[in-house]
Amino acid sequence: xxxxxxxxxxxxxxxxxxxxxxxxxxxxxxxxxxxxxxxxxxxxxxxxxxxxxxxxxxxxxxxxxxxxxxxxxxxxxxxxxxxxxxxxxxxxxxxxxxxxxxxxxxxxxxx
Amino acid sequence: xxxxxxxxxxxxxxxxxxxxxxxxxxxxxxxxxxxxxxxxxxxxxxxxxxxxxxxxxxxxxxxxxxxxxxxxxxxxxxxxxxxxxxxxxxxxxxxxxxxxxxxxxxxxxxxxxx
Numbered sequence: 001x002x003x004x005x006x007x008x009x010x011x012x013x014x015x016x017x018x019x020x021x022x023x024x025x026x027x028x029x030x031x032x033x034x035x036x037x038x039x040x041x042x043x044x045x046x047x048x049x050x051x052x053x054x055x056x057x058x059x060x061x062x063x064x065x066x067x068x069x070x071x072x073x074x075x076x077x078x079x080x081x082x083x084x085x086x087x088x089x090x091x092x093x094x095x096x097x098x099x100x101x102x103x104x105x106x107x108x109x110x111x
Numbered sequence: 112x113x114x115x116x117x118x119x120x121x122x123x124x125x126x127x128x129x130x131x132x133x134x135x136x137x138x139x140x141x142x143x144x145x146x147x148x149x150x151x152x153x154x155x156x157x158x159x160x161x162x163x164x165x166x167x168x169x170x171x172x173x174x175x176x177x178x179x180x181x182x183x184x185x186x187x188x189x190x191x192x193x194x195x196x197x198x199x200x201x202x203x204x205x206x207x208x209x210x211x212x213x214x215x216x217x218x219x220x221x222x223x224x225x
Contacts (some may be wrong), residue, residue: 033213041148041199043216086154097144097159097205098167098213103151 002027002091007101013077013109021072021105023087030090032063033099034072037084046072046085077109113138115204123223129190132220136183136204140167143185144214145177148199160185161207171211189222197224 003026013019022101023032031050035043047054049070054061058077063070074081084106088099116135116215124130142169144159156169177187189196189218197222203214 031212035216040218041201041221042218043201045204045213045215048213056150088154096170097161097203097214098156099144099146099152099154099203100156101146 002029002089002100003103004087004089004100006087006104006105007084009103011105011107013107015077015079015111016107017077017109018073018075019077019107021074021085021087021107023070023072023102025068025070025089026067027068027091030092032065032070032087032089033080034061034070035086035088036081039083043086055075074107077107079109079111082107082109115202115215117200117202117217117220119220120218121221121223123225124192125225126192126194128192129188130192130222132187132200132202132222134185134187134202134204134217136185136202137215139206140204140215141207142205142212143179143182143183144203144205145173145185145187146201146203148201148219149195149197154201157187192224194224196222198222 005024034046049063051065058075060073084104086104088101141160145157148218159167163179179185201219
């Protein structure tokens with residue numbers, strides 16, 4: 001099956017710093033989503049981005065489907081950005097609701 | 112619009128017991144999928160329901176089952192609990208397209224098996 005690899009596994013930043021999180025996937029996918037898991041366990045959907053670039057405030061994401069990777073950019077990080085970031089892919093058509101998750105990047109932003 | 116609601120938030124059970132978890136999707140959403148999150152295996156897909164029918168299934172034993180009601184609410188059942196079933200169980204809500212849709216997750220049910 002499809003493998004999803006995220007890097008780095010852990011990241012410690014000082015408040016105000018920028019960061020780039022990477023997601024590689026081993027095969028063609030139908031869509032890709034980025035999530036942030038908050039300290040209470042809830043997964044917050046940040047981006048639905050099968051291809052191209054999207055921006056939402058200090059966060060932006062780029063997916064290059066032909067090269068099988070996606071990047072999540074966090075600028076001017078804040079302590080509230082701390083948590084685990086996951087990318088997840090839908091492995092094929094007619095797999096709605098089924099996502100394959102990477103192992104996550106645990107981000108800690110220090111004041 | 113209310114988000115995805117999962118109940119209960121916490122559960123403690125002993126080995127051999129069974130448990131039922133509940134998920135109410137976002138109003139108007141017709142798809143509910145379930146995921147198990149553990150420190151060792153990460154987030155893994157259990158199954159997905161759409162219009163009261165299981166549409167996709169992950170690689171979990173038959174002790175894990177689910178169903179969906181006509182109002183799109185879903186329940187997940189685990190029978191004969193094992194210690195390894197201790198996990199955060201998350202459900203996700205979607206409009207129900209065959210593919211390519213954004214999913215919204217609830218806060219999960221934390222199950223501890225003693």
